[in-house]
Amino acid sequence: MRxxxxxxxxxxxxxxxxILTPFSLCVFLxxxxxxxxxxxxxxxxxxxxxxxxxxxxxTPLMHAAYKGKVDMCRLLLRHGADxxxxxHEHGYTALMFAGLSGNKExxxxxxxxxxETDVVxxxxxxxxxxxxxxxxxxxxxxxxxxxxxxRLDYYTKPQGLDKEPKLPVKLxxxxxxxxxxxxxxxVKIVLLVKENPLLAEVEALQKCYRVLDLICEKxxxxxxxxxxxxxxxxxxxxxxxxxxxxxxxxEDKLDGFIKSLLKGRDKDGFPVYQEKLIxxxxxxxPYCEAxxxxxxxxxxxxxxxxxxxxxxxxxxxxxxxxxGFVDAEFxxxxxxxxADKRCSVCKMVIYCDxxxxxxxxFTHKKVCKILKEIHEKQELEAAKEKRKQExxxxxxxxxxxxxxxxxxxxxxxxxxxxxxxxxNHPTEGTEEPExxxxxxxxxxxxxxxxxxxxxxxDDTKREDLKILNFRKVLFxxx
Ligand SMILES: [Zn+2]
Ligand SMILES: [Zn+2]
Numbered sequence: 001m002r003x004x005x006x007x008x009x010x011x012x013x014x015x016x017x018x019i020l021t022p023f024s025l026c027v028f029l030x031x032x033x034x035x036x037x038x039x040x041x042x043x044x045x046x047x048x049x050x051x052x053x054x055x056x057x058x059t060p061l062m063h064a065a066y067k068g069k070v071d072m073c074r075l076l077l078r079h080g081a082d083x084x085x086x087x088h089e090h091g092y093t094a095l096m097f098a099g100l101s102g103n104k105e106x107x108x109x110x111x112x113x114x115x116e117t118d119v120v121x122x123x124x125x126x127x128x129x130x131x132x133x134x135x136x137x138x139x140x141x142x143x144x145x146x147x148x149x150x151r152l153d154y155y156t157k158p159q160g161l162d163k164e165p166k167l168p169v170k171l172x173x174x175x176x177x178x179x180x181x182x183x184x185x186x187v188k189i190v191l192l193v194k195e196n197p198l199l200a201e202v203e204a205l206q207k208c209y210r211v212l213d214l215i216c217e218k219x220x221x222x223x224x225x226x227x228x229x230x231x232x233x234x235x236x237x238x239x240x241x242x243x244x245x246x247x248x249x250x251e252d253k254l255d256g257f258i259k260s261l262l263k264g265r266d267k268d269g270f271p272v273y274q275e276k277l278i279x280x281x282x283x284x285x286p287y288c289e290a291x292x293x294x295x296x297x298x299x300x301x302x303x304x305x306x307x308x309x310x311x312x313x314x315x316x317x318x319x320x321x322x323x324g325f326v327d328a329e330f331x332x333x334x335x336x337x338x339a340d341k342r343c344s345v346c347k348m349v350i351y352c353d354x355x356x357x358x359x360x361x362f363t364h365k366k367v368c369k370i371l372k373e374i375h376e377k378q379e380l381e382a383a384k385e386k387r388k389q390e391x392x393x394x395x396x397x398x399x400x401x402x403x404x405x406x407x408x409x410x411x412x413x414x415x416x417x418x419x420x421x422x423x424n425h426p427t428e429g430t431e432e433p434e435x436x437x438x439x440x441x442x443x444x445x446x447x448x449x450x451x452x453x454x455x456x457x458d459d460t461k462r463e464d465l466k467i468l469n470f471r472k473v474l475f476x477x478x
Pocket of ligand 1: 335351352353
């Protein structure tokens with residue numbers, strides 16, 4: 001294996017890349033240690049090539065992306081760095097390095113600069129798949145939900161024989177906001193529609209959903225098919241069409257739609273209408289042959305309504321690339337991530353804020369008490385279990401003290417938590433060779449980019465690799 005350390009001493013202030021051309025020995029930059037001023041000065045001089053390569057085929061932009069250097073990436077792009085340069089020995093692109101680094105801002109920057117998302121590396125993985133592989137799910141979400149504004153603006157100009165554009169200019173902004181949202185909870189989408197009076201009208205929504213359908217079709221028919229984006233467009237289109245129905249037929253208009261989406265059934269408050277609507281939207285996806293559709297249907301169909309996983313969580317996983325989606329982290333009303341305000345009575349539902357709680361109260365109040373009882377029961381059982389575990393641990397420790405065991409036993413128990421965390425713990429070894437290959441490809445990366453400032457970050461990545469190797473079942477592969 002090559003050792004990048006020979007070429008990139010980790011402690012040096014400046015990293016010099018020497019490239020031998022047939023004509024001359026050109027000495028090029030490069031400093032990754034954060035001195036953008038110096039870099040700017042160097043990049044301004046004639047002899048410096050911004051797209052030069054090191055012996056692994058990495059450009060300065062790739063290095064900066066992998067090191068998470070936001071300013072440096074910006075500077076390089078400004079000086080004409082080629083975001084789609086594909087000379088890396090394992091076919092990695094700058095976007096892949098950005099995804100591996102876990103830096104959302106850089107990932108976004110690469111996409112804005114025109115990075116292609118469908119390019120695969122030597123082990124056949126896209127940037128989103130590589131990011132997912134090392135557990136950088138926020139970057140996966142950024143990549144999977146990126147949609148350049150220009151692609152939407154195309155519809156704001158009359159095309160072909162059209163007398164007027166398919167999408168009025170004033171709608172492009174609000175529609176783009178919805179398209180790029182990473183929270184696809186139906187209530188959130190309706191709230192986004194509602195917050196913009198221009199959009200919350202039958203005619204406007206009709207124009208928008210037709211444009212979404214056109215984009216969906218394009219995504220499926222273009223050379224580099226994008227099923228994820230197609231599904232997302234189709235899904236939002238379905239929600240818009242339902243908005244139209246409520247605007248036309250109900251006096252309480254979109255508020256009525258939100259209420260229908262949240263209304264829980266009597267026994268446990270489960271929102272049956274919402275579940276059915278999302279299932280129906282997925283089923284109505286017009287391209288039956290799509291792998292993503294088949295995967296979604298396979299995941300959802302056997303699940304009884306009211307059980308886990310919900311159609312929303314399955315869809316979100318597919319579209320954002322999040323693995324290990326836990327409902328408990330998301331607002332009960334709008335699906336907002338990182339919600340942490342619990343209902344003070346039952347402690348079973350969480351919300352972003354009081355507003356979300358208010359919207360949900362009309363239906364939650366009917367089951368709050370029942371949920372409280374369930375919660376208390378669960379707490380009791382958890383406490384019992386904990387006591388049992390503690391007892392067992394004590395007993396084990398006693399045995400250890402008695403001297404019969406060696407430290408080997410301890411290391412044996414290490415992988416267990418990983419197994420527990422993963423309900424899909426795979427056992428069949430069919431995918432092993434491919435994964436081993438992938439692991440090798442990762443290990444073959446020059447070492448300098450791996451040496452991020454914080455060693456712990458790096459350790460986390462390696463840990464992620466270990467865990468992911470355990471899992472093998474990777475949803476993003478669709
Ligand atoms: Zn919320
Ligand atoms: Zn409650």
